[in-house]
Amino acid sequence: MSPARRTESLSREVVVTAAIELLDEHGERGFTFKLLTERLRTGAGAVYWHVANKEELVRLCADRVLGDALAAAGPEQDLRSLALSVYDALDRHSWAARHVIVLPSLPHALHLLDRIGTLLTGTPLPAERRFLVATAIFNYVVSVTAQDVVRVATVDTAAGRDALLAAYAKSWESLDPQTFPFLTGAATDLREHDDRDQFVTGLDLLLDGLRHQSGGGQPGEG
Amino acid sequence: MSPARRTESLSREVVVTAAIELLDEHGERGFTFKLLTERLRTGAGAVYWHVANKEELVRLCADRVLGDALAAAGPEQDLRSLALSVYDALDRHSWAARHVIVLPSLPHALHLLDRIGTLLTGTPLPAERRFLVATAIFNYVVSVTAQDVVRVATVDTAAGRDALLAAYAKSWESLDPQTFPFLTGAATDLREHDDRDQFVTGLDLLLDGLRHQSGGGQPGEG
């Protein structure tokens, strides 16, 4: 594009914005300072003036993404739609979720945990269990979004994803039914797998458990 | 230590065993081929003869850990104790969980998913929901173990951990009660945080939801 150096001044915000773009384009593994300095038309030293190191930079990016997600999700939401808003936002930036942790604090992670905890205040859940349950829900939302157990997202077209799932499903069909009695019969389900549906299934299970526990119950002896 | 080269021949198994030791000692970030070749008393070329690259090696290590965990957990377990066995095994090798994915398949991940699905077969849960629910449980166990939302594990003494948690709890107390109405009151709970308790809380929530959804039966029990 342009060979010259930049005219506007750098700032932490500008660096983070460019980094998020590059993280989205190349993934965390493909995100390098070389790419970053090229896009910003500057040198490494300039970037390091605003940011301690790459790790801090990615953390700042993840916090920005989470902050935007929380701002976009109106404060009137219930637990389920809050969780879905966060899932959708983090899913658009698949590198981000793994950096969302409570301690050492990612600033907006505290906001999210607080919102979950506050929403629990309006339920019959015993007060002394609120923190454990809030953290469990936070944990589910962030962790499951981060792990991405079915990694077919590398393929960016929907058709390619379907083809890949179909190929895997076929290989499941030819597994040994003795050692894999369940999976051999589940190949069809795999073909219809969808990350978001999968997330929702677990979330509803969790929230049903919450209703059950706060209704009249003790955590069932499992 | 010893300057000589090794006498016994290398093998994939030997390499994986040494790698697991080093991963445990230095974490995934600190695990390098230099350390590995020093411990094995060989050169990089020899290691690459048995293993395609570092990523494959770590995946093999994770699969070994998961396989050992499944072998140790007897086949007669119910859902809850199976989940706890896997949690405990993966928690002993904190680098491993993040590499446990279903597609592209980590071999023993398929075994785990199959065992979860098979345990659901003895349940009133509608057959067409089994795969979704099994994957949800798999997802919870593996993802939550991987994410480690409260990263105080860097400190290896229990006393140090407590001190760190106490310090964080103190900082929560002085947050703005306006923006953090829940957390400011939860500092005490944080002080008592325990990763495993936290995992169990979410797991029981999930299993309660399962019992609830599957029509009041007793799925978790054999």
Add this chain to the structure above:
DNA sequence: ACCAAGGATGGAACGTCATTCCAATCTGTG
């Protein structure tokens, strides 16, 4: 308007890492 002081910048230089390459050694087989 001038000047010092420190805030910001760009890029060269450095050390570390994963990976590749190749000459050397071992092992089985005829």
Add this chain to the structure above:
DNA sequence: CACAGATTGGAATGACGTTCCATCCTTGGT
């Protein structure tokens, strides 16, 4: 005993994060 292929060790390579430093720019005091 010789040859081919399997296996090994370590030097060479290239990419990367980070540090260093000379330079530029801004600001506030005079």
